Amino acid sequence: MNDDAPLRVGIAGVGTVGASLISMLVNEQERMTQRFGRQIVVTGVAARSRSKDRGVDLSEMSWFDDPVALAKSDDIDLFVELMGGEDGPALASIRAALELGKPVVTANKALIAKHGVDIARLAEQTNTQFGFEAAVAGGIPIIKTLREGLGLAQVQRVYGIMNGTCNYILTRMTNEGINFQDCLKDAQELGYAEADPTFDIEGFDTAHKLAILTSLCFGCKIAADQMYVEGITRIDQADIKVASDLGFDIKLLGVAQRTPDGIEQRVHPTLVPKSSTIAGIDGVLNAVSLETDHVEELLLAGPGAGGDATAASVISDIFDCARGTHVPPLGLPVDELVPYDKARMREHEGGYFIRLNARDIPGALAAIASRMGESDISLESVIQRPDLVVNDPETKSEATRTVVLITQKTLEQSVRQTIDRIAADGFIVGKPQVIRIERF
Numbered sequence: 371m372n373d374d375a376p377l378r379v380g381i382a383g384v385g386t387v388g389a390s391l392i393s394m395l396v397n398e399q400e401r402m403t404q405r406f407g408r409q410i411v412v413t414g415v416a417a418r419s420r421s422k423d424r425g426v427d428l429s430e431m432s433w434f435d436d437p438v439a440l441a442k443s444d445d446i447d448l449f450v451e452l453m454g455g456e457d458g459p460a461l462a463s464i465r466a467a468l469e470l471g472k473p474v475v476t477a478n479k480a481l482i483a484k485h486g487v488d489i490a491r492l493a494e495q496t497n498t499q500f501g502f503e504a505a506v507a508g509g510i511p512i513i514k515t516l517r518e519g520l521g522l523a524q525v526q527r528v529y530g531i532m533n534g535t536c537n538y539i540l541t542r543m544t545n546e547g548i549n550f551q552d553c554l555k556d557a558q559e560l561g562y563a564e565a566d567p568t569f570d571i572e573g574f575d576t577a578h579k580l581a582i583l584t585s586l587c588f589g590c591k592i593a594a595d596q597m598y599v600e601g602i603t604r605i606d607q608a609d610i611k612v613a614s615d616l617g618f619d620i621k622l623l624g625v626a627q628r629t630p631d632g633i634e635q636r637v638h639p640t641l642v643p644k645s646s647t648i649a650g651i652d653g654v655l656n657a658v659s660l661e662t663d664h665v666e667e668l669l670l671a672g673p674g675a676g677g678d679a680t681a682a683s684v685i686s687d688i689f690d691c692a693r694g695t696h697v698p699p700l701g702l703p704v705d706e707l708v709p710y711d712k713a714r715m716r717e718h719e720g721g722y723f724i725r726l727n728a729r730d731i732p733g734a735l736a737a738i739a740s741r742m743g744e745s746d747i748s749l750e751s752v753i754q755r756p757d758l759v760v761n762d763p764e765t766k767s768e769a770t771r772t773v774v775l776i777t778q779k780t781l782e783q784s785v786r787q788t789i790d791r792i793a794a795d796g797f798i799v800g801k802p803q804v805i806r807i808e809r810f
Contacts, residue, residue, distance in 0.1 A: 376409035377692050378445060382416040382437035382463055383452030387477060387504070389424045390677035391450070391684050396426070406692050416440040416463075441467040448473045448691055450684060456480040468492045468500065475687040477504035477680055483578035483594040486585070487707065490699040500699040501687025506579040507532055507656045509679030510672045511686065515660070516586040517701045523664035525587040527627035529808075532579045534654035534674045535563045535570040536602050536622040540639075541652040543610050544619060550605060562654055572601035573622065573637040580624035583658070584635050584710075586701045588628060593635075593710035600638040608758040609725060609803060612774050613641050616751075618723075619649040620805065632711035639805050641723050646810040659810075720807035721750060721777045722785050726792070727800045730769040734797040738773065741795070745788040748778040770799060776807070 379395065381388055395402075395412050402410050416434040434440035441449045441463040449467035451474065453460045460481055467474050469492070476482070482489070482505055493500035503513045507530070516525075531537050539553040548556075554571065557563035569575050581594035602622050613620055618641040626635040642649045647669055651657040656674025661667050673679035700707060728734045735754070742749055753774040777785065789802050 374408065376411045377688070378411055378413040378447045379450060379688065380414040380416070380434075380440045380443060380446035380448070381412060381450045381452060382434075382440055382459075383450075383454065384415055384417040384424050384426075384428070385452065386677040387680045387684070388415075388417070388450075388452045389426050390681035391452070392426045392428070394678075394681055394685060406689060408692060410688060410692060413445050414440050414443055437463040438466050441472070442470060446472070448475065448688065450474075450688070451476040451478060451481075452684070454478055454480070456484045461485060464489060465492065468496055468498050471496045471498050473499040473501070473691040475501040475504075475684055475691070477502070477684060479505040479575070479578040479582060483581045483592060486582065486592045486700065487704060491704040493699055494704060497696075499691050499696055501690060502582075502699070503687050504680045504683035506582055507658055507670075508534075508672070508674040508676065509682050510656060510658060510670045510674065511683070512583065512658045512670055513586065514686065515668075515670065516583070517697050520660075520662060520665065523662040525628075525660050525662050527625070527661040528580075528583050528587045528658065529623055529625040529627075529648075530658035531621055531648065531651050531656050532576045532624050532658065532674065533570055533573075533622060534656060535567065536573075536576070537651065537656070537674075538562050538654045539571070540602060540605065540620055540622065543605070543607065544614065545652075547607060547610075549607060550603065571603055573599045574601075576622060576624045576637045580626055580635055580637060583624075584626040584633065585707070587626065587660070588633050589702050589707060590633060590710045591707045592700075593712070596710055596712050597635040597637065599636075602639055604801075604803060605639055606803070608755070608772055609723070609805065611758060612725070612753065612755060612772075613723065613805075614644075616641075616776070617644050618642060618807070619644055621648060621651075623648075623808070625808070629713045629716060631716065632713035634713040634716070641720075641805055641807040642810060648810060717779050717781055718806055719779045720809045721779050722775075723803075723805040723807055724775040724777065724785070724789070725803035725805075726773045726775070726798045727770045727802075728773045728798050729796075730771050731797075735773060737795055737797050738775070738792055741788055741792050742775065742777075745784050747780045747784055747788060750776040750778050752776075 414432040416437040585592045623640040657671035755772040758772045
């Protein structure tokens, strides 16, 4: 690219983020030129509908019905993919641009989680820049921090809140005593959740983001299909209230860490101490914490979604391309990435929160505690909460009471097997709730 000529950008996908990006690039030309010494102009766009009002003027830009044709156009120097989707036009257009040696910027975490290693290899083969800062945690510069900002520091654990929809729902449930379904409905009406929220509330969005961070943190290949994933749909007010009484909040966390047996990555609701920094990340905010050998703990927090926040991260990658900044997309050359080595089951240091619907009959609690002892699971506390009976279809009119067990550190496998034995004994009804505890 000619360093004196304007950098010509083509954008595929003009939804919320794409419209914000175009608005910023069009309205802040003078500021960009002052900072980077050259203009950045949008010369072409591709989207599904030409007639839709997006709140930005597209009349001066060439329109492409086919994003692959936009990616190949001689009238752009850099291609931005904001369509979404892990395959199809998004993947085809990114490949087309990289094969021609054009830099690519994307916010597509699903695509990177599935094809990131192959795309990074293609970018290296064509000596082309590939940026995806906006793919993880919206406006938080976590990718740049991991690729360029830590020096020789080696990450031991990364964890965080990476989905604003789930965090919004759990925050409202905690602060206002609202049930899950009502919170989800409010989130959808406010635009924080999709009409079909499955990808968010079942933890898959967080899993894609965590898989990308795991690769950058530990120098391994992306393995989005090699993790435990659990969403927030079973979180009940009984869990929220008992956790609060014990000094905890519930957050959906993505956690990846290096262990002697390999790398562990998991997504699930987690009890975190109210005194911890991560517990204070509320609403639609995101936060990512890095625990390293040199800088100990580094926390980055901010808006994890939204048009302006995500567009700002896209622009940071565009600016890197304008400057000529060139680093391996996944932190290391692809040939130096090691295969993902999944850690086996191990002791969970924080223990577990186990909520049971116990039949209100003599001996039930003693039998439950006895089963825990047989499995060498030490109990930190046993709490009976008859005031928090959870309605379960299986209970019908049967008298039950809510029993919560807090364990000390123990094996996940031991907890699951013991709960199965307790269920077989006939002293509980419904599906037990198991939530990990992290004591940050």
